[in-house]
Amino acid sequence: APNVTIMPTTEDASQTVADMFLATVRTNPACRLGLATGQTPRRIYAKLVDAVRAGRISFADVETINLDEYCGLPAAHPDSFAAYMHRELFSSAGFDAAKINLIDGAATDEAAEAVRYANLVRSRPVDLQLLGIGTNGHIGFNEPGSSASSRVRVVELSKETLAANQPTLIELHEVPARAITMGIADILDARKIVILATGEAKAEAVRRSLMEHPDDNCPASHLALHADVHWVLDQAAAGLL
Ligand code: GLP
Numbered sequence: 001a002p003n004v005t006i007m008p009t010t011e012d013a014s015q016t017v018a019d020m021f022l023a024t025v026r027t028n029p030a031c032r033l034g035l036a037t038g039q040t041p042r043r044i045y046a047k048l049v050d051a052v053r054a055g056r057i058s059f060a061d062v063e064t065i066n067l068d069e070y071c072g073l074p075a076a077h078p079d080s081f082a083a084y085m086h087r088e089l090f091s092s093a094g095f096d097a098a099k100i101n102l103i104d105g106a107a108t109d110e111a112a113e114a115v116r117y118a119n120l121v122r123s124r125p126v127d128l129q130l131l132g133i134g135t136n137g138h139i140g141f142n143e144p145g146s147s148a149s150s151r152v153r154v155v156e157l158s159k160e161t162l163a164a165n166q167p168t169l170i171e172l173h174e175v176p177a178r179a180i181t182m183g184i185a186d187i188l189d190a191r192k193i194v195i196l197a198t199g200e201a202k203a204e205a206v207r208r209s210l211m212e213h214p215d216d217n218c219p220a221s222h223l224a225l226h227a228d229v230h231w232v233l234d235q236a237a238a239g240l241l
Contacts, residue, residue: 150183
């Protein structure tokens with residue numbers, strides 16, 4: 001059975017996940033962390049930055065690998081996930097630039113970039129993988145229809161995801177139509193997974209993922225195949241359980 005923790009507030013839920021990251025890095029300072037973007041992880045990253053500033057942790061030896069990236073955006077573009085990661089975490093938490101792995105959204109040969117990243121993913125297991133969840137149950141950019149055996153690949157984003165991400169854009173007027181994402185099988189290869197969902201908008205996706213049989217139409221439901229997955233929810237996201 002999955003491990004489900006329900007916290008009273010979004011802040012408490014984010015702290016719970018941040019504490020799991022601190023514990024993983026304290027146990028293994030040279031671990032590989034699988035990182036995610038979106039609005040949900042921002043509070044976690046702010047807490048990790050605070051921990052570094054307070055001298056409670058060092059990320060100097062940590063290797064990171066991110067889940068996904070929009071196609072067509074160079075790392076320097078403010079709407080790229082690479083720029084997000086530098087803004088929210090990397091630039092203020094003492095990471096070693098040589099140990100940060102990101103997808104090149106500007107690659108002209110997208111398929112070749114997916115192959116390069118697949119090799120990088122395969123080269124070493126992730127010790128702790130962070131996930132958020134889309135309102136349609138997606139993880140990374142594994143949209144409905146993604147199978148448990150899916151690997152790093154170029155994907156088309158669903159209408160629902162394009163609409164959900166529209167308000168988060170900084171400079172672009174439209175969400176890119178395609179992305180490169182780790183697959184479900186890549187995610188399931190992590191030693192430990194933590195998925196944070198906050199807010200009422202995620203309640204139905206959380207319910208489907210935890211209460212229904214694993215199904216490609218709700219990609220996060222495939223997490224049931226993993227032996228060490230931790231769901232961390234606030235009250236609102238747990239509202240339909
Ligand atoms: C995005 C990302 C996912 C993220 C999800 C939810 O598009 N590709 O990794 O978990 O959508 O995002 P948010 O946390 O902003 O709701």
